Amino acid sequence: MITFRLNGTEQSLDVDPSMPLLWAIRENLGLTGTKFGCGQAQCGACTVHLNGAAIRSCVTPVAAAQGSEVTTIEGLAASEGELHPLQQAWIDEQAPQCGYCQSGQIMSAAALLATNPNPDDAAIDAAMSGNICRCGMYQRIRKSIKRAAGSEAVVGVFDPQAATEEVKHV
Ligand code: FES
Numbered sequence: 710m711i712t713f714r715l716n717g718t719e720q721s722l723d724v725d726p727s728m729p730l731l732w733a734i735r736e737n738l739g740l741t742g743t744k745f746g747c748g749q750a751q752c753g754a755c756t757v758h759l760n761g762a763a764i765r766s767c768v769t770p771v772a773a774a775q776g777s778e779v780t781t782i783e784g785l786a787a788s789e790g791e792l793h794p795l796q797q798a799w800i801d802e803q804a805p806q807c808g809y810c811q812s813g814q815i816m817s818a819a820a821l822l823a824t825n826p827n828p829d830d831a832a833i834d835a836a837m838s839g840n841i842c843r844c845g846m847y848q849r850i851r852k853s854i855k856r857a858a859g860s861e862a863v864v865g866v867f868d869p870q871a872a873t874e875e876v877k878h879v
């Protein structure tokens with residue numbers, strides 16, 4: 710039996726410990742916001758947080774989550790009916806095209822902002838380099854991250870003036 714917390718709720722699964730965490734999240738626990746892309750840790754579509762760190766759930770065995778906190782895109786916002794600042798920024802900047810990569814992109818960005826609340830371009834590119842977007846929305850993703858940076862949920866002090874002036878739409 711593998712027991713872990715998923716988005717704040719304890720879950721126990723009687724599954725093969727070597728099964729990818731992604732399968733457990735999508736197939737056993739029914740949260741389909743996390744996507745399967747390559748299955749080889751090459752695209753980032755399956756990115757979730759394991760104890761706050763961004764990991765590729767397609768190559769992480771579910772056993773690695775034992776006793777840990779797993780967060781998916783469904784659990785990123787502080788409460789039901791609320792958007793995380795990154796999710797709002799993604800909407801404001803119209804970052805998604807097809808959208809398939811975007812939950813993984815947001816989870817990687819959230820892990821970045823948790824450790825670096827105001828990343829520069831180089832820090833963003835370094836943190837996001839493992840997340841592939843076949844639609845090529847990289848510039849808008851970068852702008853979205855900058856838009857969300859400095860908001861209350863990531864640094865504790867929200868300056869809406871700075872947040873809106875920092876980014877211009879393409
Ligand atoms: S599906 Fe996991 S990195 Fe591509």
Ligand code: FES
Nearest residue numbers: 806808842843844
């Ligand atoms: S928005 Fe289509 S793959 Fe990224």
